[in-house]
Amino acid sequence: MSRYSNIEIVKKQDTRKYVNTIIYPIITPKSDDIYIITREGDRLDNLSWEYYQNPTYWWIIARANNIGKGTMFPETGTQLRIPSSIESIISEYNELNDVE
Numbered sequence: 682m683s684r685y686s687n688i689e690i691v692k693k694q695d696t697r698k699y700v701n702t703i704i705y706p707i708i709t710p711k712s713d714d715i716y717i718i719t720r721e722g723d724r725l726d727n728l729s730w731e732y733y734q735n736p737t738y739w740w741i742i743a744r745a746n747n748i749g750k751g752t753m754f755p756e757t758g759t760q761l762r763i764p765s766s767i768e769s770i771i772s773e774y775n776e777l778n779d780v781e
Contacts, residue, residue, distance in 0.1 A: 719756065
């Protein structure tokens with residue numbers, strides 16, 4: 682499921698459609714988080730598949746590591762934190778964005 686699938690589409694006066702603003706939760710470190718060192722060719726969506734069996738949760742890894750817009754490729758040799766308990770993160774995301 683895409684993180685956009687339940688986000689409201691807003692129509693402006695100029696009749697263009699826009700996705701409503703998305704609010705992401707703050708992802709604090711937990712003792713059961715996994716830490717990895719990236720290898721050449723690693724992508725956030727592939728890491729999400731490897732650890733969560735869902736490539737659309739790449740944003741959790743990006744948010745946990747303060748990776749902004751612009752790339753799905755973390756720099757080779759970078760330490761990344763992979764949050765282990767994502768149920769609460771997804772739940773908070775849904776609450777912040779009024780997703781049912």
